[in-house]
Amino acid sequence: MADQPIPLRRILAANAVALAPSAIALAVLYGYGALAGRPALIALAGIAVVTGVLVQRYLGSLARFARFVGELAAEREPAMPRLQFAPATEELAAAAATLSAGWRRQRASIDNLAASAQAIVDGLPDPLIAVDRQRRIVRTNLAAVALLGQAGPDRDLSTALRHPQLLSAVDTLLETGADGNFASAERRAVDLVLAGPPEIDVVAHLQRLPRAAADGSLALIVLHDITAQRRAERMRADFVANASHELKTPIAGLAGFIETLRGPARDDAAARERFLGIMAEQADRMRRLVDDLLTLSRIEQHEHARPAAAVDLDHVLRGVLDLLQLKASSRSVTIELEVAPALAKAVGDHDELTIVFQNLIDNALKYAKPSTAVRVVARPAGQGTISVSVSDEGDGIPAVHLPRLTERFYRVDTARSRQLGGTGLGLAIVKHVVNRHRGRLDIQSTPGRGSTFTITLPAVG
Ligand SMILES: Nc1ncnc2c1ncn2[C@@H]1O[C@H](COP(=O)(O)OP(=O)(O)OP(=O)(O)O)[C@@H](O)[C@H]1O
Ligand SMILES: [Mg+2]
DSSP, rough: OOOOOOOHHHHHHHHHHHHHHHHHHHHHHHTTSSHHHHHHHHHHHHHHHHHHHHHHHHHHHHHHHHHHHHHHTOOOOOOOOOOSSSSHHHHHHHHHHHHHHHHHHHHHHHHHHHHHHHHHHHOOOEEEEEEEEBBEEEEEEEHHHHHOOOOOOBBBBBGOOOOOOHHHHHHHOBBTTTTSSOOOHSSEEEEEEEEOOOEEEEEEEEEEEEEEEEEOOOOEEEEEOHHHHHHHHHHHHHHHHHHHHHHHHHHHHHHHHHHHHTTTTTTOOOHHHHHHHHHHHHHHHHHHHHHHHHHHHHHHTTTTTTOEEEEEEHHHHHHHHHHHHHHHHHHHHEEEEOOTTOOOEEEEHHHHHHHHHHHHHHHHHBOOOOEEEEEEEEEEEETTTTEEEEEEEOOOOOOOGGGGGTTTTTTSSHHHHHHHOOOOHHHHHHHHHHHHTTOEEEEEEEETTEEEEEEEEEOOO
16 A cells, blocks of 8 residues: 655654754854854754654654554554664564454454354254343244244344243243342243144243353243154054053953853853854954064064065065965955066065065955955066055045054054954054165055055165
């Protein structure tokens, strides 16, 4: 940057000050007659010229020094100026440069700290909101922005979360007594349901900081999503209720028949024979239910561990068909099996896949119309996968039921399923096994025409 011209007034004033002692000395000499007027004036002129040059240089150095310090303050990194006509100023400039560098380093590390603090807060999976003493939003993390939208500066918490319970809990947390101390405990938790869709069950954890942070934050609100936990709790409760209900009917049946056999039918051999037959059926139903429950719980226990054996699906499917052939014949249903030539092996567990196809083909036989065919087709499905589809020409399933079909105990027609000896756990078992295999289950069905259940599994290699 070009040097700014030095104001004339300053040059004159500086020259006057520098010249004053010499002028006074010459005037005194002149006054005492030690110096004639002409030489005195010549001497004064000479001194004025030299002083003028020196003062000009000195003022130039000072101006450069002032500009240098100004640029340091503006956080630029100016080159150190040459200030040889003002030596002390040169040292001052060096000291100012060091001071400024230190200050800049500190600023950088404070900026760094602030950025890392925000990065840490942003990295938290749960939405976090910091409010100040007046309950205004000071800071939010990414999860909070994703959930509640961007909060403008100085907005009251109620503009982002309109929950009277939460707002009054925050107010209580921030309340101070007459002595200026906080009136309540430093943390509390509030249960909330955030309006959907989808509705989210949340626990809001409120925490008051020991003192206000630099940005004014005084209370932190963390919203912890417990929807999945609540759903799991509900499912567990439903499951126990359903399992008990399923067991209650055959147990009540057995108790009733025992009562009858002890009393009215004690001496009736024909009735006894008939009742014992029904009792055996009920006992068998309970055994199947317990077997299915045990299978489900065993598969669930290691659902996270993916099976890794190479399974020959042709072999598995032929084994299942052998088992179900009798049932098929009794319902006059034929089973057609088509396995693509040289089909790759699937990655999985032989026994669990047997259970899967046994359930699917058993369902197809159960719900097929008599004298129709059930088709089982295994073929490559692209991208290193194999699909096995089981199609029947049965009643089909209305679309509303499809999403819930794999829930435990879910049946389209409960009475019919029970009458056919079903527990309603078959497809739940299928889904768990398929999940464990990192596979997929697709269900297609047209009411009145039939259904196709397709399992896609990873192939070996
Ligand atoms: N191929 C199918 N055609 C029509 N409905 C079906 C078919 N497969 C399953 N469903 C319906 O889905 C429901 C659930 O099937 P799932 O196999 O889980 O139970 P289930 O067959 O009743 O009993 P089980 O536990 O003995 O298999 C059945 O009750 C039935 O309503
Ligand atoms: Mg079934």
